[in-house]
Amino acid sequence: MSAHVRRAGTVAVVGRPNAGKSTLVNALVGTKVAIVSDKPQTTRRRLLGIRTDAEGQIVFVDTPGLHKPLHRLNKAMMNEALEALREEDVRLLVVDVSVPSGGGDRFALDLLARAEGPRIAVLNKIDQVSRAALLPRLEAVSRAGIFEDIVPVSALTGEGLDLLVPVIRRHLPEGEDLFPAATVTNSDTKTRAAELIREKFLERTREEIPYGLGVFVEEVRRDEAKDLTVIKATVVVDRDSHKGIVLGAGGRLLREAGTAARLELEQALGGRFYLELLVAARPGWREDPRFLDTLTS
Ligand SMILES: Nc1nc2c(ncn2[C@@H]2O[C@H](COP(=O)(O)OP(=O)(O)OP(=O)(O)O)[C@@H](O)[C@H]2O)c(=O)[nH]1
Ligand SMILES: [Mg+2]
The missing domain is CATH 3.40.50.300 (P-loop containing nucleotide triphosphate hydrolases)
Structure with missing residues (x-):
């Protein structure tokens, strides 16, 4: 055998x-x-x-x-x-x-x-x-x-x-595992948070908004006193007129998307999170190498 x-x-x-x-x-x-x-x-x-x-x-x-x-x-x-x-x-x-x-x-x-x-x-x-x-x-x-x-x-x-x-x-070669058995992804907390936040806005917007939407996490910080992870992120849109759409009436869409992202992060990574989301218009950001480096690095 x-x-x-x-x-x-x-x-x-x-x-x-x-x-x-x-x-x-x-x-x-x-x-x-x-x-x-x-x-x-x-x-x-x-x-x-x-x-x-x-x-x-x-x-x-x-x-x-x-x-x-x-x-x-x-x-x-x-x-x-x-x-x-x-x-x-x-x-x-x-x-x-x-x-x-x-x-x-x-x-x-x-x-x-x-x-x-x-x-x-x-x-x-x-x-x-x-x-x-x-x-x-x-x-x-x-x-x-x-x-x-x-x-x-x-x-x-x-x-x-x-x-x-x-x-x-x-079709795979014979050999030992490439990653520890418990590892499911290479994505770190910063990237996972940015992606999950973007997903929650994709679910709530249509037409050209999703294509021009980028989420950039500026900070991931442990607040030991409050026992939570603080994430600061900016939701970037391609046009000034899109800011209002992503915020929603009275900031409602932003709040709902933020809450949905926070709940899923807590479920996926464990522990408590606090999300601080800003919305900014950066016309032409999809052509700007500085933004793209952080997206694909
Ligand atoms: N009915 C049905 N829908 C599916 C199936 N697989 C994926 N979808 C849906 O197809 C849509 C696109 O799924 P994604 O997994 O995001 O597709 P993708 O190929 O990763 O798309 P990009 O990242 O944009 O290239 C979502 O609405 C999914 O729920 C399937 O087997 N059956
Ligand atoms: Mg995909």
């Missing part, structure tokens, strides 16, 4: 904006490590989601959606995805089958075709389509001829995920 072999490696999770990459990573890790929203371009930087079990360790690298960048921010986001495509052991393309295939899918397939190493296609959101509608999507992805495996799943309901995990693992 052969000895039990552990496998460990990294998986770049890429695809069009809104395909469900972050939802998939959260589901496979079993913990919410990445923020999720119904708006495209939610994820702006690479983020690790680490799954450790009896068979080994899978380090998922969640990435921003593949798109044609218009702002410097979006160029930085695309670079994050392209670097993950180059560097990780396995490339996993997430395709949203609930929306028609189009130029965005071809763009993603072309990028994957140029990447080296094992490739897996995940057809996501199968809870939204009939089997009859799924078949042509399966055939189209299969025709690309670049995937070792194609797995239909619903990251939302969990359907198909038990089949996906062994498929991914097959």
Whole structure:
């Protein structure tokens, strides 16, 4: 009998904006490590989601959606995805089958075709389509001829995920874990807070606001006397007229988003938090390298 072999490696999770990459990573890790929203371009930087079990360790690298960048921010986001495509052991393309295939899918397939190493296609959101509608999507992805495996799943309901995990693992090198078993992400408190705060504003705003919204945490400080962690953050919008929208009438939206972020931080990290949120308009911040460095560092 052969000895039990552990496998460990990294998986770049890429695809069009809104395909469900972050939802998939959260589901496979079993913990919410990445923020999720119904708006495209939610994820702006690479983020690790680490799954450790009896068979080994899978380090998922969640990435921003593949798109044609218009702002410097979006160029930085695309670079994050392209670097993950180059560097990780396995490339996993997430395709949203609930929306028609189009130029965005071809763009993603072309990028994957140029990447080296094992490739897996995940057809996501199968809870939204009939089997009859799924078949042509399966055939189209299969025709690309670049995937070792194609797995239909619903990251939302969990359907198909038990089949996906062994498929991914097959392509990983034998070896010891890359991170301590209890580690689920590489994101520190500062980053997690910034992301969670942004998520709560994405949930409460629409149209162009989400794209121009950035959250910058200036300070994370322990207040031992009060036994809580104080977080000071600025919610930056792209236009002066957007400030009022993010504040809401009488500052209500800001308060509600802040409370929601605080509760989730307390649940995720334990202990008590106090959030101090400011709103500022910084027209053109998405072109400003000083802002972008803190976003993608
Ligand atoms: N019905 C359904 N919805 C899903 C599924 N997976 C994700 N979603 C939804 O799709 C939307 C986008 O999910 P995200 O996980 O943020 O997508 P993403 O690919 O990370 O998006 P970006 O970070 O913007 O590129 C959210 O509203 C999710 O709830 C699924 O399997 N079924
Ligand atoms: Mg995402």
